[in-house]
Structures are given as C-alpha cells and as structure tokens.
Amino acid sequence: MQKIKIGIVGGTGYTGVELLRLLAHHPHVELHAITSRTEAGVPVAQMFPSLRGAVDLKFSDPASGILEECDVVFFATPHGVAMAQAPALLNKGIRVIDLGADFRLQDTAVFEKWYKLPHSCADVLKSAVYGLPELNREAVRQAKLIGNPGCYPTTMQLGFYPLLKNNLVDASALIADCKSGVSGAGRKAEVATLFSESSDSMKAYGVSGHRHTPETVEQLSKMTTQAVHLIFTPHLIPMIRGMHSTLYAKLLPEAQSMSNEDLQQLFEMTYASEPFVDVMPFGSHPETRSTRASNMLRMALHRHGDTVIVLVVQDNLVKGAAGQAVQNMNVMFGFAETAGIDMLPVMP
Numbered sequence: 001m002q003k004i005k006i007g008i009v010g011g012t013g014y015t016g017v018e019l020l021r022l023l024a025h026h027p028h029v030e031l032h033a034i035t036s037r038t039e040a041g042v043p044v045a046q047m048f049p050s051l052r053g054a055v056d057l058k059f060s061d062p063a064s065g066i067l068e069e070c071d072v073v074f075f076a077t078p079h080g081v082a083m084a085q086a087p088a089l090l091n092k093g094i095r096v097i098d099l100g101a102d103f104r105l106q107d108t109a110v111f112e113k114w115y116k117l118p119h120s121c122a123d124v125l126k127s128a129v130y131g132l133p134e135l136n137r138e139a140v141r142q143a144k145l146i147g148n149p150g151c152y153p154t155t156m157q158l159g160f161y162p163l164l165k166n167n168l169v170d171a172s173a174l175i176a177d178c179k180s181g182v183s184g185a186g187r188k189a190e191v192a193t194l195f196s197e198s199s200d201s202m203k204a205y206g207v208s209g210h211r212h213t214p215e216t217v218e219q220l221s222k223m224t225t226q227a228v229h230l231i232f233t234p235h236l237i238p239m240i241r242g243m244h245s246t247l248y249a250k251l252l253p254e255a256q257s258m259s260n261e262d263l264q265q266l267f268e269m270t271y272a273s274e275p276f277v278d279v280m281p282f283g284s285h286p287e288t289r290s291t292r293a294s295n296m297l298r299m300a301l302h303r304h305g306d307t308v309i310v311l312v313v314q315d316n317l318v319k320g321a322a323g324q325a326v327q328n329m330n331v332m333f334g335f336a337e338t339a340g341i342d343m344l345p346v347m348p
C-alpha cells in the first residue's frame with residue numbers, strides 16, 4: 001500500500017509532538033511537513049530529542065506551500081487557525097483534521113459566543129464531521145474534514161452514551177466532575193501552568209461556564225429525545241498527562257429495577273467491539289496511569305441507589321487529542337483503526 005503524506009501545523013505544541021510520536025512509526029504514512037512559525041529551519045529532533053532517530057525533518061514555515069503536497073493535514077493549533085487555512089487545502093482535495101474547536105460546533109453563533117472569535121467559514125463547517133469514531137464511524141469514513149473532539153467531551157460522551165441511548169436516565173440532571181493534567185492547557189507560557197502554581201495543589205476552573213459544555217450538550221442531545229442539561233466542572237490537577245471524569249446520572253423510574261449486572265452488561269455490549277474503550281468490572285476504580293501514553297479510554301460503573309456513577313479515564317493528549325485524530329485518519333483512509341496507535345500504556 002502506498003504511504004500517504006502527512007502535514008502537521010503546530011508541530012511545536014504538545015498535541016503536535018504527540019502526533020509526531022504516534023505517526024513516526026505508523027505503517028501507512030510518511031511525515032512530510034511539520035510547520036512552526038517560530039522554529040522554521042530547526043530540526044524537529046533538535047527541539048524534541050525524544051524523536052531523535054525517528055523524525056529527520058526540519059520545521060517548515062506554514063506559509064511555504066509545503067502543506068499543499070500532503071494528503072492529510074492535522075491542525076494542532078489554537079482555535080481560529082484551522083478555519084483560516086482549511087478551505088484552501090480542502091479545495092485542493094487535501095483532507096483536514098482539526099484538533100482545535102473550529103469544526104466541532106454546528107452553530108457558528110454558539111462558536112462565536114464561547115470562543116470569542118468570528119467563524120470565517122460557515123459553509124465549510126456544514127461539511128465537517130465530529131470525529132468521535134465510536135459514535136460516528138460511518139460519517140468519519142466519508143469525511144473530508146474532521147472536527148476532533150475536545151478532551152473532556154470525549155470522556156463525557158462515551159461515559160453517558162449507553163445510558164442516554166437506551167433512555168435509562170434523566171438527561172436534564174447530568175453531572176460531570178472532571179480532572180485534567182496540566183498538559184491539557186498546552187505548551188504556551190501561562191502563569192497557571194507554572195510548576196510553582198500548579199504542583200502540590202488542585203483547583204476547579206470554569207465552574208460558571210466552560211466551552212466544552214456546549215460541545216458536549218450538542219452531542220449528548222443526539223443520543224436522546226429528552227432535553228439535555230449538564231453541569232460540568234473541570235479541575236486542574238498536578239500531573240502532566242491524564243484525565244479522570246466522574247459522571248453522575250439519575251435512573252428514570254422505569255429503569256430503577258435494573259440490576260447492577262444489567263447495567264454492566266449493557267456497557268460491555270455497547271463497547272464490545274471497540275478497540276479503544278475498556279469497560280472494567282463493576283465497582284472498580286480506573287486509574288489515569290492505566291491509560292498513560294496510550295489511546296485507551298477505560299471506564300467503570302458504580303451505583304448509589306438510583307444514581308449511576310461512571311468513572312472514565314484517558315490520556316488527554318492521546319485519546320483526548322492526538323491519538324483520536326490518528327484514529328480518525330485511520331478510519332478516513334480505510335486503514336486498520338488501530339494502526340500506529342495500538343501501544344500499551346506506560347506503567348508505573
């Protein structure tokens with residue numbers, strides 16, 4: 001099989017270097033262009049010694065035209081960058097996967113409200129596919145443009161899906177208490193992510209409103225005929241990678257007679273053929289480190305009376321970002337879905 005040519009915009013950021021790690025040994029791709037405005041001309045492995053011997057490219061200027069030689073371009077850039085550049089690439093038949101939020105929300109007014117940016121290509125947005133393969137695989141297969149989900153929304157959607165899809169819980173009273181490692185904030189310099197600010201401490205943020213709430217509600221609403229209301233509270237915790245989401249949902253009266261075994265079986269059956277979703281035994285406690293550096297998302301069910309609790313863990317940079325983007329690419333190009341992303345987590 002001929003290898004496809006890969007371009008990555010934003011190769012100096014955390015999700016960019018994670019894409020490089022995953023794609024360097026992918027059997028069906030060739031890394032062709034890694035762009036950086038600030039490091040153009042610098043060998044990638046000089047900046048990231050972890051890639052010495054695996055990536056021998058230099059960073060290119062994103063305006064050099066090299067992206068037009070690619071078959072697929074990943075945008076590992078802040079919100080607003082992909083929407084400016086994707087239309088020209090798409091017109092040349094190049095597929096685009098945006099790790100940011102430019103193509104996640106269907107309604108440009110909602111995007112503009114939460115991201116404080118005008119949306120510059122509403123027409124292109126209409127053709128974008130939300131890239132959560134477990135729930136949207138057939139659309140991903142046909143897609144030319146993917147809006148890769150946010151990290152928190154990935155955990156919330158996969159955790160709530162079996163309950164909402166089967167109309168077992170009250171969709172108007174969903175709660176998600178979520179924690180992320182500091183790499184979730186990206187590599188840019190910010191006081192909040194300094195070691196002396198974020199280590200040995202923990203805090204909630206965005207409690208009155210986080211931009212992942214509208215994204216998640218939009219997608220959860222596709223799973224149920226009920227009106228969805230979600231309380232989502234993110235927290236920053238002192239670790240580099242990893243995400244832990246604790247989800248709460250109240251069983252509807254007609255579902256309250258379900259046993260714990262019934263619920264467990266439902267989750268196991270829902271994800272039985274998914275290579276990247278692991279339903280652990282009922283009552284277990286998934287650890288973030290059991291997913292570190294892998295594309296696996298693990299979940300476990302608990303119950304308090306009529307409340308179902310779903311614990312979900314993933315690596316925010318892999319299943320929450322770069323790994324999911326490669327999974328989407330695999331589906332789009334007809335490769336084995338696990339190609340290049342079937343590595344085991346790193347323990348301890």
Ligand SMILES: NC(=O)C1=CN([C@@H]2O[C@H](COP(=O)(O)OP(=O)(O)OC[C@H]3O[C@@H](n4cnc5c(N)ncnc54)[C@H](OP(=O)(O)O)[C@@H]3O)[C@@H](O)[C@H]2O)C=CC1
Pocket residue numbers: 009010011012013014015016035036037038039062075076077078079081099100101149150151183184185186187188316317320321
């Ligand atoms: N970190 C995470 O866990 C997750 C991140 N995401 C999303 O993925 C995207 C990237 O995140 P992350 O890797 O953390 O971000 P970083 O801040 O670590 O990196 C951003 C990269 O974008 C490049 N860049 C910035 N502005 C521009 C521009 N105008 N044109 C071209 N390149 C630009 C920078 O490179 P240079 O300045 O060298 O050009 C840098 O390499 C974001 O949209 C983020 O929200 C999604 C899920 C999880």
Ligand SMILES: CC(=O)N[C@@H](CCC(=O)OP(=O)(O)O)C(=O)O
Pocket residue numbers: 099100101149150151152180181182183184185186234236
């Ligand atoms: C810890 C931390 O700061 N996390 C980020 C989410 C990262 C992310 O992936 O979200 P987007 O792709 O939607 O930007 C935040 O809460 O803003």
